[in-house]
Amino acid sequence: MTRCLVLLSPSANHVYVGQSPQLSAAELALTCPAIGPIEPTSLAGVEYLALETADLDDATLAGISGASATMACFALEGDLLRPVELPRVDLLDDDLVTIPKYQGKTNEQFTRLLLNVTVAALRGGPAARRDAGERLAVLDPMCGRGTTLATCWLAGHNAYGVDDDVRALEAMAAHLSTWLRRKRLKHSAGSSKFRRDGRTLGKRFDAEVRLPGLAPLTLAALPGDTRDSAELWGRKTFDAIVTDAPYGIVHGAHTESGPHRSPASLLAEAIPVWAGQLRRGGALGLSWNTHGLAREDLLAMMAEAGLVPQDGPEWSHFSHRVDSSIQRDLAVALRPVDAG
Template structure:
């Protein structure tokens, strides 16, 4: 059995950096229990040469290293040989340059590293999480804002869909995606059209298709991003039932953020929004799929949210790593993650 040291990626966000080692330890625990078969032992933080690492013992083959490469903060992996560290090449799952995630800046943007953690935690909560490496999954963010979760799904090579009621956010994301695809000279097609019900325009829908190379595009190996400008409570009106592997969203925090609806103005009660929207989201999940939500625990308790998801027919995941993802964002926000699975 080998001994390893995982170097945690530095974060520009000071508060998130303070929590990153503990969050990475929890994330490693999720990978270990869901897809690594309990291979990791003696997991814990350790300072080596003045630098913080997470160390563990394990037998790792190529597939295990590929899975660990998904860890949101994984910067480098080393095998320990006495006092020396021998580099182990990670296999980054990112299909595109990281500027897809980092270029777009705006107030209230969710930390990209946390977005990846939230997506990972949700994907690992599915009934068949081991297909991370093998299948093009389909991800929905039902409150997508300006698309950080959508872009992370695209980075993994997945298809992504989002819905948001804020016109400015949706238009900003669609413009950014089109510009980014052009700048990267990726062959693509983007179309926006109104969605009508009984002769009335009820939403606007943008469909983008593209590929990482011209060869993939010609072969029809396309990724798809769909964005609908509409109320998330009506998400089931715009997507086919049971077609998403995961629903992943960062809920309004009730402090800096709010939730808007076309006929209800600004709402600052995230739990009420979730109570209205979650049944529709659950209907879009495939059997065995998972819903992951992050939220501000200062405006809604974990037990309240868990009860809401249970009432919607989901199984809330309560293992130790899933209970260790709570962390402070700022003075007014303490964020947590809750993942629940639709029965297969």
């Protein structure tokens, strides 16, 4: 067995930094099953994740490298640390995600963590496509200014979004278009009027980046209500749906009766819609504020929508404090492979 220490990346959010070892350990336990016991440890005052693995093969190294907070990896040999070269797994530079700064933006590391554990849970056809290196189709039905969509691009997935905030979509389109030009990547990007039922809902944004020797990465974002996501996308379905639900503090949830501090009403209406957009074996990954909705109630919503919530000890370590009014957790549910 090889014993390794993983050095975690710093985060601009000091509250998240203090909880990052626990979250990263839970993430690696789900995304890298070949790795043995994983636990936070301190060496000379520096925080690491200690782990054991039978073989530092390419798949294990790629799993460690792709984890949300990994900065470096060392093999522990007696009292010495030997640097272990990690492969580059991101297809694009991470400043695509880190450059935008705005109130209410989800921490980039947590966005990557949520995406990682959701994709790792895929079953059946979606998992086979991922293992074969094919692009997965990932939807964020409340995409805002596109942190999740950009993170999907870094990880090599095609990204799709819906949001009712037209200004947020415009800001995302401006950032992505400018970033692609400055990086001098072969690409296409542009906005066009998006109409449904004779009404113009706003502008649809589409982008594609073409990297040497690889299939193109595509991204599309539509204006509209998340509860209308299936109608907006028509027959298109997705391998995974990944979203950070409104916390009811900075981002209020909206229903027909107006804004609510709790996202519970919105999620009760939206989850059945999202479930219908998943391909067989697909996964829904959702983060939310537990002060507004208990975990057991959210899992019940997922089950009522025909999904299979993933629950158990390995899923119980993701709850963490964001601030005094937000205790964030995540949940993942699968559409059964034999679903109708």
